[in-house]
Structures are given as structure tokens and as C-alpha cells.
Amino acid sequence: MTDFTLHIGTRIWSSWSLRPFMALAATGADFDAVVTPLRSPATKAAITRFSPSGLVPVLVDHRPEEPVTVWDSLAICEYLAESFPDLWPRDAAARAIARAVSAEMHAGFRSMRMAMPMDLFAARPGEGLDAEGVETDIQRIDAIFADCRSRFGAGGPYLFGRFCIADAMFAPVASRFRTYGPTLSDASEAYVATLLADPGFKAWEEAALKEM
Ligand SMILES: N[C@@H](CCC(=O)N[C@@H](CS)C(=O)NCC(=O)O)C(=O)O
Numbered sequence: 001m002t003d004f005t006l007h008i009g010t011r012i013w014s015s016w017s018l019r020p021f022m023a024l025a026a027t028g029a030d031f032d033a034v035v036t037p038l039r040s041p042a043t044k045a046a047i048t049r050f051s052p053s054g055l056v057p058v059l060v061d062h063r064p065e066e067p068v069t070v071w072d073s074l075a076i077c078e079y080l081a082e083s084f085p086d087l088w089p090r091d092a093a094a095r096a097i098a099r100a101v102s103a104e105m106h107a108g109f110r111s112m113r114m115a116m117p118m119d120l121f122a123a124r125p126g127e128g129l130d131a132e133g134v135e136t137d138i139q140r141i142d143a144i145f146a147d148c149r150s151r152f153g154a155g156g157p158y159l160f161g162r163f164c165i166a167d168a169m170f171a172p173v174a175s176r177f178r179t180y181g182p183t184l185s186d187a188s189e190a191y192v193a194t195l196l197a198d199p200g201f202k203a204w205e206e207a208a209l210k211e212m
Helices: 015-027 043-048 072-083 092-107 110-115 134-155 163-180 186-197 198-210
Strands: 004-007 030-035 058-061 066-070
Touching: 004 015, 015 072, 015 163, 015 198, 030 043, 058 072, 058 186, 066 072, 072 163, 092 134, 092 163, 110 134, 134 163, 134 186, 163 186, 163 198, 186 198
Parallel strands: 004 030
Antiparallel strands: 004 058, 058 066
16 A cells, blocks of 8 residues: 555646645655546535545545545645655745745635636636736736745745745646746746646646546
8 A cells, every 4th residue: 555645636627636746746755646536416425435525635644553634735735744844945934935825825816716727738828817806816926936936946946946835836826827828927937837847747747648
């Protein structure tokens, strides 16, 4: 048996599932990803069998003493960071900002989420960009990317230099930006390219192709 099972939704759509997948992939831990197909009449009943919230993602840590089940993408990432502390920046100030932007992503940007749903391999340039609130969301995300890269990114191409949970949280945004093509600053363009080339993201795409 692997150390972890990560229950996820259909990869082309499940933006919430992509986040802990990216974090788990970055740890190098041994894990299985188990897909529950979304958008089917059977979805809710199937997810409810293993998920207390009725939502994916869900992580099961197969500890010999007692398995631990964790739901919610950010809670799963935090749980992983207990065992893999490098999932957050080491510096306390950088770690605090990484947590703040992760929480902001987790709780916000509803207009962008609604108007620009993740659809991994789709190309819909311009669609959804004029919906109410979308421009404001995109400008704020662009500012987060540019600010983190300039203040904390000296050690590598990710928001805080090397990969951390904040990058996992924004990976679905990179996919959305590729699909819908908003205008971004040069710093954000470069960072989006980094996320799209990340080995965890590539592994997700490869598995998504096999799911289709
Ligand atoms: N806040 C939750 C949101 C999870 C969520 O909304 N998951 C969607 C799939 S991406 C889901 O499970 N939907 C259930 C359904 O479609 O019935 C998290 O961060 O994990």
C-alpha cells in the first residue's frame, strides 16, 4: 500500500483537487490518486462514501496506528506540511505572506472562478473576461504574483523562490489564464509559465489525458 490516497475529481475540471495533488507531488511521497467522476448523477453519493464534507479532494494518510482522513484542499496542504515542512517557506515573514495569499485564493476570487471555470485543455481566449468582478479579481491576482516574485522570489522561479503551498493554490489559476488568456504583467506571465511547466502539473495533465 502507498503512504497516502488522494481522492480527487475529474482532472480536467477539479481545480480544488489539483492543489493538494501539486503539493503531494512536490513532496516525493508515495501516493495513489483515486478519481471520482464529477458532474454525474452518481457523483454526490460516490463522494459521500469517503468524504465527510461530500466534496473532493480528500487525503487519507495510511498511518499504521490509525488512518487519518483530511478534507478541504488547504487543510490537506497544511497537514502535509506537518510532515514536509519545506512545503512552506522557511523564513517566518515569507511563510506568513505565503499563508495569507493561499488563504486569499482559498476564500476569494469568486467572480473569476464562476466566469472562468478550469477546463484543463480548453482554449477560449477572451471568454468570461468582461463578466462583473472578473477584471478586479485578475488585477489582484496579478498584483499578488508580481509582489511575491519581486519580494521573495530571488531563490527560484516560484512565488517564494522554490515551490511551496502558495504555488499549489494558484496552479488552477495558471490553467484558467492559459484557457481564457487575460492580459497580465510580464512577471505574472513568466510565473504562469513556471506553474504550467511544473513537474506536478505535467503529471496531472498526463493523467488527465488518460482519463478522457
Ligand atoms: N473548499 C473545498 C471545495 C471543494 C469542492 O468544491 N470540490 C468540488 C469538486 S472541485 C466537489 O467536490 N464537488 C462535488 C460535486 O460536484 O458533487 C476544498 O478546498 O477542498
